[in-house]
Amino acid sequence: MANKRLITFLIPIISVILGLIAGAIIMLVSGYNPIVGYTALWNGAFGDSYTIGETVRRTTPYILTGLSIAFAFRSGLFNIGAEGQVIVGWLAAIWVGLAVDAPMIIHLPLAILASVAAGALWSFVPGILKAKLGVHEVIVTIMMNYIALFSANEIIRSVLTDGATTTEPISATASLASPWLQSITFYSRMHYGILIALFAAVIMWFIIERTTLGYELKAVGYNKHASKYAGMNVSKNIVLTMVISGGFAGLAGAMEGLGTYGTISVMSGNINIGFDGIAVALLGANNPFAVVFAAFLFGALKEGAGEMPTGAGVPTELVDIIIALIIFFVASSYIIRWALLRFKKGEK
Amino acid sequence: MEYVIEMLNIRKEFPGIIANDNITIQLKKGEIHALLGENGAGKSTLMNVLFGLYQPEKGEIRVNGKKENITSPNKANDLGIGMVHQHFMLVESFTVTQNIVLGKEPRKKTGTIDIDKARKEIQELSDRYGLRVDPDAKISDISVGMQQRVEILKTLYRGAEVLIFDEPTAVLTPQEIKELIEILKSLTREGKSIILITHKLKEIMEVCDTCTIIRKGKGIGTVKVAETNPIELASLMVGREVNFKTEKKVAEPKENVLEIENLYVKDSRKVDLVKGLDLNIRAGEIVGIAGVDGNGQSELIESITGLRKARSGVIKLNNKDITNLSPRKITESGVGHIPEDRHRFGLVLDYSIGENIVLQTYYKKPYSKVKILNYKEIFNKAEQLIKEYDVRTPSVYTKARALSGGNQQKAIIGREVDRSPDLLIAAQPTRGLDVGAIEFIHKKLIEERDKGKAVLLVSFELDEILNVSDRIAVMFDGKVVAIVNPEETNEQELGMLMAGSKVNGMGEANGK
Numbered sequence: 085m086a087n088k089r090l091i092t093f094l095i096p097i098i099s100v101i102l103g104l105i106a107g108a109i110i111m112l113v114s115g116y117n118p119i120v121g122y123t124a125l126w127n128g129a130f131g132d133s134y135t136i137g138e139t140v141r142r143t144t145p146y147i148l149t150g151l152s153i154a155f156a157f158r159s160g161l162f163n164i165g166a167e168g169q170v171i172v173g174w175l176a177a178i179w180v181g182l183a184v185d186a187p188m189i190i191h192l193p194l195a196i197l198a199s200v201a202a203g204a205l206w207s208f209v210p211g212i213l214k215a216k217l218g219v220h221e222v223i224v225t226i227m228m229n230y231i232a233l234f235s236a237n238e239i240i241r242s243v244l245t246d247g248a249t250t251t252e253p254i255s256a257t258a259s260l261a262s263p264w265l266q267s268i269t270f271y272s273r274m275h276y277g278i279l280i281a282l283f284a285a286v287i288m289w290f291i292i293e294r295t296t297l298g299y300e301l302k303a304v305g306y307n308k309h310a311s312k313y314a315g316m317n318v319s320k321n322i323v324l325t326m327v328i329s330g331g332f333a334g335l336a337g338a339m340e341g342l343g344t345y346g347t348i349s350v351m352s353g354n355i356n357i358g359f360d361g362i363a364v365a366l367l368g369a370n371n372p373f374a375v376v377f378a379a380f381l382f383g384a385l386k387e388g389a390g391e392m393p394t395g396a397g398v399p400t401e402l403v404d405i406i407i408a409l410i411i412f413f414v415a416s417s418y419i420i421r422w423a424l425l426r427f428k429k430g431e432k
Numbered sequence: 433m434e435y436v437i438e439m440l441n442i443r444k445e446f447p448g449i450i451a452n453d454n455i456t457i458q459l460k461k462g463e464i465h466a467l468l469g470e471n472g473a474g475k476s477t478l479m480n481v482l483f484g485l486y487q488p489e490k491g492e493i494r495v496n497g498k499k500e501n502i503t504s505p506n507k508a509n510d511l512g513i514g515m516v517h518q519h520f521m522l523v524e525s526f527t528v529t530q531n532i533v534l535g536k537e538p539r540k541k542t543g544t545i546d547i548d549k550a551r552k553e554i555q556e557l558s559d560r561y562g563l564r565v566d567p568d569a570k571i572s573d574i575s576v577g578m579q580q581r582v583e584i585l586k587t588l589y590r591g592a593e594v595l596i597f598d599e600p601t602a603v604l605t606p607q608e609i610k611e612l613i614e615i616l617k618s619l620t621r622e623g624k625s626i627i628l629i630t631h632k633l634k635e636i637m638e639v640c641d642t643c644t645i646i647r648k649g650k651g652i653g654t655v656k657v658a659e660t661n662p663i664e665l666a667s668l669m670v671g672r673e674v675n676f677k678t679e680k681k682v683a684e685p686k687e688n689v690l691e692i693e694n695l696y697v698k699d700s701r702k703v704d705l706v707k708g709l710d711l712n713i714r715a716g717e718i719v720g721i722a723g724v725d726g727n728g729q730s731e732l733i734e735s736i737t738g739l740r741k742a743r744s745g746v747i748k749l750n751n752k753d754i755t756n757l758s759p760r761k762i763t764e765s766g767v768g769h770i771p772e773d774r775h776r777f778g779l780v781l782d783y784s785i786g787e788n789i790v791l792q793t794y795y796k797k798p799y800s801k802v803k804i805l806n807y808k809e810i811f812n813k814a815e816q817l818i819k820e821y822d823v824r825t826p827s828v829y830t831k832a833r834a835l836s837g838g839n840q841q842k843a844i845i846g847r848e849v850d851r852s853p854d855l856l857i858a859a860q861p862t863r864g865l866d867v868g869a870i871e872f873i874h875k876k877l878i879e880e881r882d883k884g885k886a887v888l889l890v891s892f893e894l895d896e897i898l899n900v901s902d903r904i905a906v907m908f909d910g911k912v913v914a915i916v917n918p919e920e921t922n923e924q925e926l927g928m929l930m931a932g933s934k935v936n937g938m939g940e941a942n943g944k
């Protein structure tokens with residue numbers, strides 16, 4: 085047992101290392117110096133207090149979309165719709181941020197709750213369709229992503245503004261921005277949202293591991309027939325799982341809206357926070373705390389990538405290739421598991 | 433003497449348990465060799481070692497006198513060893529032929545699969561051993577017995593000379609068992625050698641030549657079947673005397689607990705399988721349902737427990753209508769259910785034993801309060817039950833998946849009986865259990881009855897039905913066609929009733 089745990093723990097780490105090695109080889113083959121390249125990546129992510137702040141800022145929504153997808157996955161559901169849920173969450177948070185006039189103690193929680201509710205509502209639709217009609221959630225959530233994107237754009241243009249592409253900044257009473265965090269990170273956009281995201285990881289852990297709801301959700305994920313036999317309401321659980329999963333993703337939208345930008349702009353295409361969450365959940369093996377680490381890794385890679393063209397002349401696309409390779413190695417974890425077991429046998 | 437397989441002093445450990453401790457088994461060419469032992473004794477483990485699924489820590493395997501290192505099932509296949517697992521490994525949507533050739537497809541010169549050649553070969557094999565398998569049938573359309581034959585063909589197609597059967601008869605009906613036994617005999621006539629795991633001593637006496645007995649992971653010895661008898665085998669295996677005839681007082685039935693009137697239930701293909709069934713069970717009696725598989729027994733149980741909707745009719749429990757309520761409402765109103773298919777319904781295999789023990793009660797005190805689980809209470813309860821029901825497991829934290837088949841079953845029975853429901857439905861409760869465990873389970877069922885509970889027993893084992901029931905309801909074509917007193921009937925008569933023929937002087941009058 086202990087061994088299995090250890091292996092589960094080692095797989096993502098080994099995958100990351102293999103991904104980085106493969107990336108180095110690709111850099112070599114394409115005529116770049118991998119040491120210079122990775123130094124630039126490191127400096128871009130952790131070089132000074134500003135970049136560290138920005139890395140944390142990037143990590144924050146990844147944690148939440150990672151949790152969102154991991155949560156659904158524990159119950160055997162595949163929430164591809166985090167992307168759309170982030171958008172509606174973002175939009176709802178900004179809307180409340182702009183429209184409501186209240187002291188911070190009311191305004192901020194209200195805006196955050198609005199994002200959660202919007203994300204939850206958005207995933208309620210695929211949830212109920214799956215539960216009642218058996219429509220596969222992957223298809224519905226993908227469609228809902230497009231609906232979210234185009235409706236949000238339209239609302240930004242014609243409701244929140246008069247044909248502009250970006251809203252006014254929200255009032256300070258709804259903002260997560262932290263002058264203190266900004267000042268210690270040399271005026272990065274780091275904000276209090278990271279605390280919310282970490283707290284959300286604890287919440288997910290608690291729901292999954294300690295509550296009767298988590299017990300039911302996992303049971304449904306493992307064995308629907310046995311869950312039905314045990315008297316669990318499988319349909320209700322499907323809807324509830326989707327709603328909670330969507331809530332996490334909606335909250336990720338609030339991080340961007342209330343924390344990083346303070347506005348929402350017309351989007352020309354996917355914002356990818358939701359899709360990257362799938363990779364984060366996969367790398368974190370659907371465990372809430374591992375998801376936090378995986379999100380941090382993604383945040384660092386994405387943030388550091390910005391430094392690679394200027395610092396080493398390496399195109400940022402290379403970081404995307406490395407990320408893809410890491411995911412590839414996680415997905416083929418079977419091979420790593422097999423190799424590890426072989427290795428252990430050999431030792432004996 | 434020449435042996436085809438020799439497993440010498442095999443040792444295999446799992447975390448917290450030694451599954452095989454210095455076991456030796458030697459298989460002669462052309463014989464059927466039984467492997468007998470209690471639940472969790474290590475039979476499946478030993479055979480999985482031979483089939484290359486597990487690597488032993490110690491010991492040596494010889495195939496035709498030559499020492500071999502069997503590192504994978506593929507290697508085992510190459511050495512002519514095939515295994516028919518208890519849980520079949522077939523692709524439901526493929527045909528018989530496609531399943532059999534999977535991974536070993538014959539190719540045409542162009543590189544495409546030569547399915548015609550495969551079909552012909554399979555037809556030949558099937559004819560030669562009397563398997564009567566249709567190579568073009570889809571797996572999802574054929575019976576469990578047929579699926580098993582496909583597994584047998586799979587091993588033969590791969591050139592198996594030695595066939596391992598892990599509890600092949602546990603999932604079969606009596607008729608299918610007869611046919612399987614004929615197949616086993618024809619296999620040995622053609623020179624194949626067989627290792628057969630079974631808990632049914634009758635089968636060992638009927639077809640086996642030798643029998644190796646293991647107890648708690650240790651080899652007890654090998655006996656010639658011709659020189660022994662079931663009583664001796666049972667006591668060798670359990671280490672004490674076993675009672676075959678269940679002792680019980682005469683039942684003192686009281687008021688009706690379950691009343692079913694004119695029940696109609698459809699199966700998954702939307703055809704009525706229960707067609708106007710009437711049945712009643714009283715407090716303090718065990719009613720056994722005898723019937724050939726597929727006459728509506730499973731649908732009847734699923735409709736009582738709420739897993740399947742009744743099309744019409746009334747099911748009453750303690751005078752309250754429970755027809756088509758949710759499974760939870762029905763459970764809460766006092767129904768316990770030992771399901772026929774333990775892997776599908778009975779257990780969440782990836783949950784620990786402890787978590788499985790509270791599968792229907794997790795939301796109640798003391799296992800949870802204000803929706804927060806109390807794992808200490810849950811595992812305490814599990815500790816108590818695994819002791820009481822002799823569930824052999826390294827700990828209550830072990831995943832259900834890691835338990836031996838029989839011990840999984842004992843855990844389910846413990847969970848259901850412990851709640852002491854007013855109506856206990858036991859569907860094939862002793863399937864896959866060793867004789868000692870069967871004796872124990874029968875005692876438990878009778879204890880429940882004596883406490884004034886109603887018990888509904890469904891079993892294909894006529895012995896069991898005759899031994900344990902106070903009344904026998906014979907089901908045929910979706911109806912109860914006769915109610916008989918076990919004291920006044922026998923297997924022949926039951927067999928005829930189950931086939932749909934009427935017997936004079938019997939009928940609904942009895943016991944109602």
Ligand SMILES: Nc1ncnc2c1ncn2[C@@H]1O[C@H](COP(=O)(O)OP(=O)(O)OP(=O)(O)O)[C@@H](O)[C@H]1O
Binds near residue numbers: 471472864
């Ligand atoms: N994969 C595994 N991991 C851990 N323990 C295991 C595993 N497989 C089997 N065991 C343990 O090894 C012991 C022997 O199990 P095995 O399945 O061989 O029993 P068996 O003789 O086939 O019993 P049954 O008649 O109930 O099928 C049991 O105590 C079981 O819990």
Ligand SMILES: [Mg+2]
Binds near residue numbers: 475477837
């Ligand atoms: Mg077994």
